[in-house]
Amino acid sequence: MLDATRIRQDFPILSRQVHGKPLVYLDNAATTQKPRQVLDALTAYYTHSNANIHRGLHTLSEEATAAYEAVRERTARFIGAPSSRSIVFTRNTTESINLFARAWGYRRLGPGDQILLSEMEHHSNLVPWQLLAKETGASLSFLTVTDDGRLRLEELEQLLSPRTKLVAITHMSNALGTINPIERIVERAHRQGIPVLVDAAQAAPHLPLNVTSLGCDALAFSAHKMLGPTGVGVLYAREELLEAMDPFLGGGEMIADVQLTSSTWNEIPWKFEAGTPNIADVIAFGEALAYLERLGMSEVRAYERELTVYAWKQLQGLAGVTLYGPPGDAEDRGGAIAFNVNGLHPHDVGTVLDAEGVAIRAGHHCAKPLMRRLGVAATARASFYIYNTREEVDRLLEALRTVQVFFNKPARAKMAA
Amino acid sequence: MIDQLDELYREVILDHFKNSSHHGVLPGAQVNVDGTNPLCGDEVTFHLKLDGDRIGQVRFEGKGCAISQAASSMLAQQLEGKTVAQARALIETMKALMQGEAPDAAVDLGDLEALAGVRKFPVRVKCAALSWNVVEQGLAQARPDATATQHSTVKR
Numbered sequence: 001m002l003d004a005t006r007i008r009q010d011f012p013i014l015s016r017q018v019h020g021k022p023l024v025y026l027d028n029a030a031t032t033q034k035p036r037q038v039l040d041a042l043t044a045y046y047t048h049s050n051a052n053i054h055r056g057l058h059t060l061s062e063e064a065t066a067a068y069e070a071v072r073e074r075t076a077r078f079i080g081a082p083s084s085r086s087i088v089f090t091r092n093t094t095e096s097i098n099l100f101a102r103a104w105g106y107r108r109l110g111p112g113d114q115i116l117l118s119e120m121e122h123h124s125n126l127v128p129w130q131l132l133a134k135e136t137g138a139s140l141s142f143l144t145v146t147d148d149g150r151l152r153l154e155e156l157e158q159l160l161s162p163r164t165k166l167v168a169i170t171h172m173s174n175a176l177g178t179i180n181p182i183e184r185i186v187e188r189a190h191r192q193g194i195p196v197l198v199d200a201a202q203a204a205p206h207l208p209l210n211v212t213s214l215g216c217d218a219l220a221f222s223a224h225k226m227l228g229p230t231g232v233g234v235l236y237a238r239e240e241l242l243e244a245m246d247p248f249l250g251g252g253e254m255i256a257d258v259q260l261t262s263s264t265w266n267e268i269p270w271k272f273e274a275g276t277p278n279i280a281d282v283i284a285f286g287e288a289l290a291y292l293e294r295l296g297m298s299e300v301r302a303y304e305r306e307l308t309v310y311a312w313k314q315l316q317g318l319a320g321v322t323l324y325g326p327p328g329d330a331e332d333r334g335g336a337i338a339f340n341v342n343g344l345h346p347h348d349v350g351t352v353l354d355a356e357g358v359a360i361r362a363g364h365h366c367a368k369p370l371m372r373r374l375g376v377a378a379t380a381r382a383s384f385y386i387y388n389t390r391e392e393v394d395r396l397l398e399a400l401r402t403v404q405v406f407f408n409k410p411a412r413a414k415m416a417a
Numbered sequence: 418m419i420d421q422l423d424e425l426y427r428e429v430i431l432d433h434f435k436n437s438s439h440h441g442v443l444p445g446a447q448v449n450v451d452g453t454n455p456l457c458g459d460e461v462t463f464h465l466k467l468d469g470d471r472i473g474q475v476r477f478e479g480k481g482c483a484i485s486q487a488a489s490s491m492l493a494q495q496l497e498g499k500t501v502a503q504a505r506a507l508i509e510t511m512k513a514l515m516q517g518e519a520p521d522a523a524v525d526l527g528d529l530e531a532l533a534g535v536r537k538f539p540v541r542v543k544c545a546a547l548s549w550n551v552v553e554q555g556l557a558q559a560r561p562d563a564t565a566t567q568h569s570t571v572k573r
Contacts (some may be wrong), residue, residue, distance in 0.1 A: 335447075345482035347457050348481040348482045348484070363458065377458045377480050378458045407426075
């Protein structure tokens with residue numbers, strides 16, 4: 001089992017105070033904190049090897065290029081991709097999905113074609129498809145969600161039509177923590193030859209992930225949700241797909257030859273990396289991957305599972321709190337727990353929790369259609385990572401009791417008197 | 418920090434949040450205007466009856482945090498009986514106050530002064546300001562002689 005106490009020593013920010021109280025950081029589904037190893041890699045790069053890559057003949061450029069491309073190799077290994085040629089670096093998950101939607105979809109979709117999504121998608125796996133549908137005349141269809149936040153998989157049979165050209169689906173819901181059975185969805189879609197793109201923004205940081213066993217055709221995630229810096233995203237896609245896709249952005253690096261009126265494209269994956277990439281942050285992301293590899297993703301999953309079961313049980317025991325999504329001990333849920341304190345808007349809850357040093361997310365979690373489906377305007381969300389502890393869950397519970405007392409008017413009136 | 422929280426959630430704000438006397442619909446209202454804060458999902462709709470240049474009954478409907486809903490309730494209470502010009506002047510004063518401008522000592526804002534507490538919570542300013550922006554927009558578009566119900570939506 002992971003030793004969270006030891007892990008915490010690698011994260012300088014976790015020893016800071018917020019409003020005079022030790023920080024309890026439970027907003028990991030939004031972004032995680034960064035270990036010293038990642039921070040040091042950033043400094044080391046700028047201190048020792050800073051240079052543009054893929055073009056300089058000098059030592060610094062060679063070092064920077066080697067370090068950058070080594071992270072591509074490491075990323076491919078981390079997700080079980082057969083070749084680093086299928087790894088494209090982007091800015092974030094959102095850009096990865098937009099890249100795929102644009103470069104793969106624009107020429108392949110037309111009026112009457114369908115893209116199958118689900119009601120639980122993050123806006124980043126919904127809006128790019130809306131844009132594509134609008135431009136091409138294609139339409140969107142949706143797997144619906146049960147009251148406990150799971151996909152109705154039985155709908156696949158009827159929703160996968162001869163006109164379905166792509167399935168794009170999240171591996172783990174950022175709002176509810178639901179883990180979707182990607183293998184089953186891929187297997188069913190492939191029976192009709194339909195490719196599947198997986199939004200792994202939440203899965204990559206928290207689950208052992210293998211694109212080969214998942215069988216998916218494309219997969220997107222962000223470095224900053226898995227100990228890495230902001231500004232780095234990954235798009236994995238099968239090499240044949242990348243080969244056949246149009247470029248996304250045009251400019252330097254993505255070309256083979258340029259004439260005044262036309263150009264030819266670089267090989268994959270560089271065809272999709274126009275301009276100077278985020279070299280320093282990609283290199284530092286390599287340290288984040290190394291950190292997670294040392295821990296082992298199965299260990300990460302097991303630790304978070306235990307913490308989630310504990311937190312769910314504690315929250316369930318608190319009167320006046322409503323929980324959303326699959327139950328805490330369910331196989332198919334990760335460590336993001338959505339909840340509401342009855343009678344209160346989550347922003348009021350979040351403000352008081354912040355005063356107690358507890359950082360959570362409150363709002364619609366960029367999943368407005370899902371919120372509507374659940375019949376709520378917004379929820380609070382606590383989400384865990386490798387450095388969170390049971391003591392911190394207890395601090396959350398204590399702070400929630402403070403919230404309830406704070407907004408309990410008769411009690412306040414008495415206190416004032 | 419709990420002291421600062423008391424500044425944000427003054428007793429009068431919590432009272433308005435829990436027991437608003439102006440919550441509801443208003444058939445026959447000439448001004449009907451709604452708005453949302455897309456980031457947090459606060460929603461509010463205002464209904465105003467106009468009698469010439471004077472504001473009659475006011476009701477609001479809404480969903481959202483304590484700050485946004487209490488601000489709506491306080492605003493609704495203030496609007497009734499004021500002329501449109503007076504209402505506009507008050508809205509201007511309050512928006513400036515919530516955004517951190519020093520209050521004019523000559524003006525007694527009464528309970529409304531409690532809303533100034535949001536200044537120390539930058540992310541909550543928009544919660545308090547929502548209803549004031551919405552009504553400002555509604556009054557700008559209002560035609561007192563209109564008999565038909567007008568409805569407008571404020572895009573933020």
